Amino acid sequence: MKFPSSHQLYMGGLTLLLVTNIFVLSGVAYNRSGEPESIINLTERELSLPYRLHKENSGLSLSLEWRTLARDKDSGSYSGWGSPAWFTEEKLRELGFRDKDLKKGNSYRRPLPKKAFIVLEFNGENYQEALRRAQADLAQEEAKEGADEQEIKWARQRLEKERFLESRLFAVDAGLDPDRLRKRYP
Amino acid sequence: MAINSKDGAQRRADQINLFKAELDILEQENIVALEPQQRSAIASYHDTLLGELAAEYDIDASHREKQLSLGMKIASFLGALGLAASIFFLFYQFWGRFSTSLQVFTLVTAPLLGLAATAFASHRENTGYFSKLLGLVTFACFVLNLVMFGQIFNITPSPNAFLVWAIFAFILAYAADARLLLAAGILSLAGFLSAKMGTWSGCYWIHFGERPENFFPAALLLFWVPMLFTHHKFSGFQSIYRVFALLLFFIPVLILSNWGAISYLYLSRDVVEIIYQIIGFTMSGTAIWFGIRQSWPDLVNTGNVFFTIFLYTKFYDWWWEWMPKYLFFLVIGLTAILMLFILKRLRSTNPRQVEEVTA
Numbered sequence: 383m384k385f386p387s388s389h390q391l392y393m394g395g396l397t398l399l400l401v402t403n404i405f406v407l408s409g410v411a412y413n414r415s416g417e418p419e420s421i422i423n424l425t426e427r428e429l430s431l432p433y434r435l436h437k438e439n440s441g442l443s444l445s446l447e448w449r450t451l452a453r454d455k456d457s458g459s460y461s462g463w464g465s466p467a468w469f470t471e472e473k474l475r476e477l478g479f480r481d482k483d484l485k486k487g488n489s490y491r492r493p494l495p496k497k498a499f500i501v502l503e504f505n506g507e508n509y510q511e512a513l514r515r516a517q518a519d520l521a522q523e524e525a526k527e528g529a530d531e532q533e534i535k536w537a538r539q540r541l542e543k544e545r546f547l548e549s550r551l552f553a554v555d556a557g558l559d560p561d562r563l564r565k566r567y568p
Numbered sequence: 569m570a571i572n573s574k575d576g577a578q579r580r581a582d583q584i585n586l587f588k589a590e591l592d593i594l595e596q597e598n599i600v601a602l603e604p605q606q607r608s609a610i611a612s613y614h615d616t617l618l619g620e621l622a623a624e625y626d627i628d629a630s631h632r633e634k635q636l637s638l639g640m641k642i643a644s645f646l647g648a649l650g651l652a653a654s655i656f657f658l659f660y661q662f663w664g665r666f667s668t669s670l671q672v673f674t675l676v677t678a679p680l681l682g683l684a685a686t687a688f689a690s691h692r693e694n695t696g697y698f699s700k701l702l703g704l705v706t707f708a709c710f711v712l713n714l715v716m717f718g719q720i721f722n723i724t725p726s727p728n729a730f731l732v733w734a735i736f737a738f739i740l741a742y743a744a745d746a747r748l749l750l751a752a753g754i755l756s757l758a759g760f761l762s763a764k765m766g767t768w769s770g771c772y773w774i775h776f777g778e779r780p781e782n783f784f785p786a787a788l789l790l791f792w793v794p795m796l797f798t799h800h801k802f803s804g805f806q807s808i809y810r811v812f813a814l815l816l817f818f819i820p821v822l823i824l825s826n827w828g829a830i831s832y833l834y835l836s837r838d839v840v841e842i843i844y845q846i847i848g849f850t851m852s853g854t855a856i857w858f859g860i861r862q863s864w865p866d867l868v869n870t871g872n873v874f875f876t877i878f879l880y881t882k883f884y885d886w887w888w889e890w891m892p893k894y895l896f897f898l899v900i901g902l903t904a905i906l907m908l909f910i911l912k913r914l915r916s917t918n919p920r921q922v923e924e925v926t927a
Contacts, residue, residue, distance in 0.1 A: 385801070391743035392687040395736060399683065399710065402732050403676050406714065410721045438657070440664030443719070478770065482834065494771030494778060 419564065422504045428549045447549040451508045468555055477556060501555040501567050508552035516544040574696075574745070575803045577625035584614050585630070626695045644697040645748070648704035655709065659716070671720060675713045682706030683740075690744055700746040707752060710736055727763035727773045730756045747804050754812045758786040769832065780820030781832050787817035807866040814855060814867070818874040821848045826881065848878040860914065872911075879903065 386394070429444040450466040478496050503509075520537040523529060557563045571577050594600045602610070621627050628634040655678070663671065683706050690699035714729050737753030740746065762783050766776030776782045791813035794806035821844050824831050828840030835843075852875035859867030880900060887896055 385742075388687075388690060388743045391739050392683065392690075395683050395739040395743070396680070398732065398736055398739065399676075399679055403713070406717050406723070407672070410717075410723065413721075438661045440662055441660070442664060494766075494769070495775045496770065497772040 424504070424551070427547060428504070428551045446551070448502055448551040448553055449512075449549055450553050451512055466553065473556065477558060498556045498558055499560045499563055500553050501557075501563055503552050503554045503567075505550040506552070506554075508554055509550040512548075512552075513541075513544050516541040571621070571625075573801045573803060574625045574627065576800070577621040578627045581618055581621055581627045584618060588614070624694070640695075640697050644701045648701045648748075651701070651705045652708035655705065656712065659712065668720065671716070675716050678709040679706055679713050682709045686740065686744060696745055699744040700748070703740040703744045703746050703749050707733075707737055707740055707749060725774060727760050727767070727776075730760035730763065734760060741805075742802065745802055747808050750805055750808050751812065754790060754808065758783060758790070758812070758816055761786040761789070778830060779832055780823050780830065783816045783820050787813045790816065807864075810864065811866050811870055814870045814874070818848065818852065818870075821851070822874070822877060822881070825878070845878065845882065848874065852878060872907075876904075876907070 424446075428447050430447050432443060432445070450469075453465055453467040453469075477498050479493055516537075520534070520541050523534045523537040526533075555563065555567070571580055591600075591602075595602070618627075628637050659674075666674070682702060686699050686702040686706050689702050690696075693699075711733055714732070717723060718725060718729075734753045734756035737749050737756055741749035741753055762785075763773040763776045765782040765785055766779065767773045769779065769782070771778070790809050794809045799805040799809075825841055825844040825848050828835075828837040828844070831840045831844075833840050833843070852871045855867050855871030856875065859865065859869075859871060880903075883896070883899060883903075887899070891899075
């Protein structure tokens with residue numbers, strides 16, 4: 383078989399560029415067609431600015447901030463990253479992790495990451511629960527005998543953050559089938 | 569052997585220059601004395617041939633020209649890097665002020681214009697420096713094209729982008745005879761194949777690097793490509809394929825021989841590391857032997873490098889903790905000298921192979 387000439391190769395390159403861009407832009411147009419599945423209005427609490435803005439960069443990218451509600455309400459985890467109640471061993475199996483990935487004490491063998499769909503809830507029950515926990519924590523600190531002023535101050539700051547600063551977007555479930563998740567969470 | 573590549577033409581020119589130098593020495597030593605007619609005929613033939621080769625392949629007819637060519641290659645590479653970086657930072661600085669339509673238009677047009685410029689340069693000048701430079705810039709524009717589309721339209725990342733980049737890089741590499749573009753194509757293809765291996769093993773493709781064995785199929789394929797398809801017309805392409813194939817094999821083996829926990833093999837960490845250490849020593853030795861047998865210096869040198877790395881890694885594991893440091897480095901030095909003797913012995917027992925180039 384004769385090797386293509388440089389002219390044929392350049393024409394092949396041109397075809398590849400055109401076909402690739404048409405394919406990608408068609409996919410974008412298709413994705414944007416029809417009605418969206420859901421619309422939510424996020425605020426600066428859920429979409430954070432980058433840590434540093436470079437003066438030569440006119441673009442702006444925002445990070446989606448989401449949290450989980452800790453399983454244990456007394457865990458003291460206020461970063462919003464405690465292991466949630468729905469994230470169990472069954473859930474991991476449902477997501478495709480095998481028994482050997484879940485073996486205890488297997489800390490050196492990290493299971494390979496898997497693709498999954500996560501359900502995010504905006505300003506829903508999980509956020510309200512997080513707010514209640516912060517309020518309860520403040521009340522508990524204030525009610526203590528010989529209450530530590532510093533602890534009360536921190537508890538009050540956490541409640542303020544929960545009310546006005548922290549993201550109201552919470553991960554509430556995960557799965558492999560987006561249609562099934564959509565049916566469960568319309 | 570017919571001359572159908574720049575490499576072949578350069579070897580012929582070098583052979584002629586060496587012949588001229590050797591003939592001068594032989595005449596000075598009174599070993600041979602050519603008749604004026606013979607001398608004139610040889611000089612006329614060589615001058616004509618060198619002129620034809622220079623016109624068709626832009627070869628370096630003298631040492632000075634070789635030095636200048638090296639400088640041009642470096643300048644071409646730096647020029648390509650500079651232009652690609654300039655385009656990237658141009659987009660970086662003004663991107664946010666463009667409308668989406670203008671962004672899309674710019675991203676689609678840039679690689680098309682680059683491709684046109686590359687084709688034009690390839691047709692107009694035979695040195696190849698400008699077409700290689702423009703080819704690199706065009707490839708960078710195409711990568712930017714898809715990466716920026718992904719960011720603007722929030723497209724789910726896909727390993728198919730690697731495949732498309734690989735095909736484009738290969739097209740440009742073979743059209744412009746550019747080894748750097750070939751390397752870019754090889755890396756992109758390796759990324760695609762490894763990502764697919766990762767997907768087939770059940771992980772999300774972006775994390776394919778967490779299991780180094782994913783790179784083995786790409787290494788195997790790339791090693792066989794130059795054996796299945798001849799590359800006489802293309803300068804150094806076979807070496808590039810072989811070297812990258814070995815890198816894609818030995819670097820994962822090196823990692824796994826020291827970090828067995830990230831292997832697909834569900835054995836104890838120590839057993840995995842021993843297995844890969846044995847594989848590393850065996851295969852690097854095999855690469856050296858096969859390279860000597862096939863007269864492929866790239867295979868020999870790469871095998872040497874990795875054999876040495878595996879050996880020194882073992883020395884470190886065995887002796888670093890308890891052996892006095894002066895003794896440890898003495899062992900390293902003596903081992904290197906031993907390897908020198910072995911290679912020298914191999915060189916002297918191997919029949920010398922003179923590569924004959926005939927017009």
